[in-house]
Amino acid sequence: MSMEKITELLQAHSKKVITPSYRRIFISRVDVWTTAFRYFHQDSFARHHGLLMVSFACDLHAFEMEPPDCGGPRREFFRRLIKAIFEDSGAFEESPTGFIPKLNASHLENGVYRTIGRMMSTIMIQGGEPPARLAPCVVDYILTGDVLQVNATPDDVSASELREMLKKVETSSTERELEDAVKRCDSWRFEVEGLPNPVNMNTKDTLVKKAALFHVILKSQACLDQLIDGLSYYEVLPLFRENPSMHIFLDMPKVKKEFTADDIAGMFKPRYSELHSRFGQEAMVLKFLEFLEYIQGKTLEEKLHFRVLTKAQETFLKTLRPVHILQFATGSSTIPTLGFNPRPHIVFLYGDRTSHPKANTSRNELQICFSLENMSDSDEFDFSFFEALMNSPVCR
Structure with a gap:
């Protein structure tokens, strides 16, 4: 599907789900995460579907309603919010292919991942920058809900030491190299159920694939499921699952393009x-x-x-x-x-x-x-x- 067609689909959906009302929110540029979280975390806030009208704390002298079809402060807020989600929330960690959920028991208990899903839905439906920072394998799980359809690789693993361990196993060309590489994994591999044991040249790829899937998806699956629940806000999740091409709004680009x-x-x-x-x-x-x-x-x-x-x-x-x-x-x-x-x-x-x-x-x-x-x-x-x-x- 062309980018033009994808944009048209999202525009049509946006017109359908946004109600003709406004919600004024006040945001601090120096603490976007905390001030935004207070709003999006409230169920009463999420029950409304009107456009956000954003005022920054340092701009209150210019307080005025903006035209409903524009919203420069809203776009700036969404840009800053994306950065806050992935860098300040404590809910994600970065891998070479993009961000993956970080298992945080307190966040899970308090529904933080659900709130982040609401934020992402709002950003996309109300015309912010795409929150395209997630590792593609994470997006695969979001769009399918099925771990069996996720292809996780060592590059999706955020922990550099673990990532290198898996790559050593993956690239081993002799039994001796493989034996040494597998020994380096002994500190964690027996705690992961279902991995092949013993590991040989025929089963090493299975070890790598299952271990990567565990560390990227299965370990934080509850966090991901909560994030998916939040993405139902504005009916974004069913829209994306019906139109998988929309994954580009969530996927970290393989090549980051800088505007010239x-x-x-x-x-x-x-x-x-x-x-x-x-x-x-x-x-x-x-x-x-x-x-x-x-x-x-x-x-x-x-x-x-x-x-x-x-x-x-x-x-x-x-x-x-x-x-x-x-x-x-x-x-x-x-x-x-x-x-x-x-x-x-x-x-x-x-x-x-x-x-x-x-x-x-x-x-x-x-x-x-x-x-x-x-x-x-x-x-x-x-x-x-x-x-x-x-x-x-x-x-x-």
């Missing part, structure tokens, strides 16, 4: 004003495209060589990437599950007191200031853009 300067430039369409000079507006677009290339080529520091940068500016300059501009203008670091609505675009501001670009994430709008300073051949445009990105909480 050309990618970002292609996403933003200039909206030229007939009230002002087309020549001047196109000149601003060219400066924007050059700025993207400076970031891509890591030459922005050279462009700003006349500036005395602070330590914080030097640090941010080293981490600056083209995707920061997408975050700045939309709140998202990738294409959301439902696509961008409206499409990211550039508008031009006249008479603004500063030369710094601005953004309206609810409209996916990058606002470039037209000024004599920005039009000059100096580094004013580039430095102003750099400062705006660095000082924006959306980019951090």
Whole structure:
């Protein structure tokens, strides 16, 4: 199924399950996990299916309702929530192929995995970035509910020492090598029921396959089942099981694609004003495209060589990437599950007191200031853009 068709299916489902109401939530950027968990963990909260209207604690002075079809703060929140789920919740651990559930008895008792399932469902149905960080074998179990249809490999195992043990067994080419590799597994293999014993060249693959399945799926199966229960929120689970191609919203990509300067430039369409000079507006677009290339080529520091940068500016300059501009203008670091609505675009501001670009994430709008300073051949445009990105909480 094409990506376009998958997106259309999710859009149609989203329109069907989201109710015409809103739920205001208040989130701390410095503690997204705790502040978000308080909401999603409540059964009363999960009984409602309206759009989330997100306000960040540091932005309360700008408190206002947003248009229902936009939601820049919501996209930013979902991006931060995905990071919190996999890095701050204590519910997952990372393997070379993606994240797998971490057996946590307290989390299991308190229904944390179910709450995470609700979070993931909400993120996908309400147009956030795909939470595509799970190991594919974990997604196989989510979509089938059948451990016999899961193909776990040593690379899916999060513990590096155990992973290397299994790989030694898997790659053994002689009986002596196999004997030595199996001995290294004696500290745990007798505690796993059903593994072949003794192990020989004919049964070593069975040992590896069953051991990987145990450590990745069976050991934390109760956690996974609770996560699956949470994914029933917004009827996401049956939708995904009927359309297995949607696994791309959950699978960790085999190759992580970084947006290039050309990618970002292609996403933003200039909206030229007939009230002002087309020549001047196109000149601003060219400066924007050059700025993207400076970031891509890591030459922005050279462009700003006349500036005395602070330590914080030097640090941010080293981490600056083209995707920061997408975050700045939309709140998202990738294409959301439902696509961008409206499409990211550039508008031009006249008479603004500063030369710094601005953004309206609810409209996916990058606002470039037209000024004599920005039009000059100096580094004013580039430095102003750099400062705006660095000082924006959306980019951090």
